[in-house]
Amino acid sequence: MIKSIILSAGKGTRMKSDVPKVLHTIFDIPLVKYVIEEVNKTGLIDENFVIVGHQAKLVEEYVRNNCRNSKCILQMPQLGTGHAVSMARPELSGYEGDVIILCGDTPLITAETIKEFIEFHHSKHSDLTVMSAVMENPANYGRIIRNYNGTLNSIVEEKDAMPEEKLIKEVNAGIYCLNWGKIRQAFSELSNNNAQGEYYLTDIIRWANSKKLVVNAFTIKNNEEIFGINSQANLAEAAKIMNKRTIEKHLNNGVTIVDPATTWISPETEIEADTIIYPSCYINGKNKIGKNCKIGPFAHLRGDVVLEDNVKIGNFVEVKKTTIKSHTNACHLSYLGDSEIGSEVNIGAGTITANYNPLTKEKSKTIIKDNVKIGSNSVLVAPVTIEEGANVGALSVITKSISAWSLAITRAPLRIVENWVKKSN
Ligand code: UD1
Ligand code: CA
Numbered sequence: 001m002i003k004s005i006i007l008s009a010g011k012g013t014r015m016k017s018d019v020p021k022v023l024h025t026i027f028d029i030p031l032v033k034y035v036i037e038e039v040n041k042t043g044l045i046d047e048n049f050v051i052v053g054h055q056a057k058l059v060e061e062y063v064r065n066n067c068r069n070s071k072c073i074l075q076m077p078q079l080g081t082g083h084a085v086s087m088a089r090p091e092l093s094g095y096e097g098d099v100i101i102l103c104g105d106t107p108l109i110t111a112e113t114i115k116e117f118i119e120f121h122h123s124k125h126s127d128l129t130v131m132s133a134v135m136e137n138p139a140n141y142g143r144i145i146r147n148y149n150g151t152l153n154s155i156v157e158e159k160d161a162m163p164e165e166k167l168i169k170e171v172n173a174g175i176y177c178l179n180w181g182k183i184r185q186a187f188s189e190l191s192n193n194n195a196q197g198e199y200y201l202t203d204i205i206r207w208a209n210s211k212k213l214v215v216n217a218f219t220i221k222n223n224e225e226i227f228g229i230n231s232q233a234n235l236a237e238a239a240k241i242m243n244k245r246t247i248e249k250h251l252n253n254g255v256t257i258v259d260p261a262t263t264w265i266s267p268e269t270e271i272e273a274d275t276i277i278y279p280s281c282y283i284n285g286k287n288k289i290g291k292n293c294k295i296g297p298f299a300h301l302r303g304d305v306v307l308e309d310n311v312k313i314g315n316f317v318e319v320k321k322t323t324i325k326s327h328t329n330a331c332h333l334s335y336l337g338d339s340e341i342g343s344e345v346n347i348g349a350g351t352i353t354a355n356y357n358p359l360t361k362e363k364s365k366t367i368i369k370d371n372v373k374i375g376s377n378s379v380l381v382a383p384v385t386i387e388e389g390a391n392v393g394a395l396s397v398i399t400k401s402i403s404a405w406s407l408a409i410t411r412a413p414l415r416i417v418e419n420w421v422k423k424s425n
Contacts, residue, residue: 001046002097002118003180004039007084008032008104009053009075014231020055021229022104023062026239027266027284031229032059034107036067039100041111044118047071049088050104053078080198086187096181101201103174105229107238113225114175120218121177127213128183130155130205131175133223141171142202144217152217153209155202159195170219172202173226182213242267269301272309290326308343325370338363338382342370348394350377369404 012021022032032050039045048070052059060072075087085101092099100118102109121129130152132144142155143165155172156165186207190199208215220226229235246267247260254273257263262279265271268286275289278296285303289295294312302320307313311324314331322336325343330336332349339353351374353366364382368374372386375394380386385401386408392398393409402408 002044003092003095003099004045004048005085005088005099005101006032006035006039006048006050006070006104007081007101008059009051009056009078009084010105011054011078012105012230015229015235016232020059022059023055024229024235026107026235026242027264027268030062030066031107032063032104033067035102035104035109036063036070038109038111038114039102040068042115042118044115045069045100049073049091051075051084051087053084080192080196081201082187082190082199082203085201086190086199089184089187092180092184097179099178099180101176101178103228106174106226107229108227108241109175109225113220113222117175117218118177121216124216125214126177126179126216128178128204128208129176129216129218131173131220131226132170132217133173133220133226134170135223136169138166138169138171143168144170144172146170146217152205152215154206157195157200157202170217173220174228175226176201176204178204178208179213182211183208263296266303302337336366339366339368341368342372342388344371346373348374348376348378352379354379354381375409 008022010021015021015024023030036048039048046069050063050070050072052072053075056074063070063072073087073091075084078084117131135141140158142157143161145153145156145165147153158166183204186204189207190203192199194200205215224241227238229238243264246265247257247263250265250271251257255271256276258277259279263277263281265283266285269283269289271289272291274291275293275295281296281299283301287301287303287305289307290309290311292310293307296315298315299313300318302318304321305319306323308324308326310327312329312331313319316333317330318335320337322339322341324341327343328341328345330347334347334351336347336353338355345368355363355366366380366382367385369386369388371389374392375396377394378392378396378398381397381399384398386392387402387404389405390402391407393407393411396408396410398408
């Protein structure tokens, strides 16, 4: 098992936001969590050190509460990427194994690529391996300078590059694997004598070469994976790419998605074959959707939703933290939250589960058993149970549990005043 260092101390000025960059989200999951999850998924790394600086408290608190195997290390002030890594020296004192370094703002990196990269590093008996990418537009990236025999010579930052170096299209992707025992000394010898006055992590390549260590570059196949978020436009683009990946996975698994362009499905949603997703649905959080379901158009699943087979969730229906058994329909204009709903249930148009008490701030559960029919525009005030086969008349406000096979109705009686219109004129 090896260790990772995840650089996340930078300011992210171009986000123009009060939120620290790595806590910006895609499907409500912060960027840094995507990176940590993929690192953990490789099964090769047992400890992650997240370097935090700008708004460190917020990032540290998030990581502590939400990320496995991860510990934050403070970098204050932020004097460059090399300085950032050197902050991990106390934690890694005595450690001689490999360390992989990544950035907390590249949410599209995958466990497969990280694994392939580490395996490459091992197979080459490398002391230091840099991930590179070939880019049509290499602007702003560090350029990869290779020796005549193809080995890696050095990395030159754009701001320090000569005009002819700027023409190089192979760039530094910002991911490194190194033998900590052999390279750690480099971090005591870095200088900030460069265009940006920073301690560059990239200078360890020259250092390693000067010590005759084995240095290699691994070229990534899919540049999307190293796409870094620097602006809100980048964030929107990354979300789109992530969504496209998820949709492709579901299409390949036999799910029908009528309009991928207007369908959003979180990476944590599972969907079985022959379910149809109609246009303009937003499916967020962790959900499990069975076979032959029909979702949308314009449906909103907010997470922790489990749909068994043959469930219909129609237009303008919002579902959250709810389990729905097979052959149940909620076709129009409803809110179903914190509920357990049986099979063969019909949820009439406009049904609301009132699950939240704003005075106590508590959420309660609505339980609807098999074969129940809920009339249109009903409000089910939780906690409440509608037992098997019961019917709720349209426009009812249900504040007590209803026994099996009963009719519950709270509607005011209909009055018809004959000729009222004529008389009042
Ligand atoms: C860096 C690389 C560049 C590479 C690019 C890939 C250096 C000197 N240059 O450039 O070769 O092509 O990444 O994206 O490393 N950070 C800290 N502490 C600091 C400074 C930065 O934690 O003091 C973090 C940032 O939050 C970010 C990462 O390090 O996650 C990269 O920093 P950034 O300033 O974006 O580096 P670049 O100039 O883009
Ligand atoms: Ca950057």
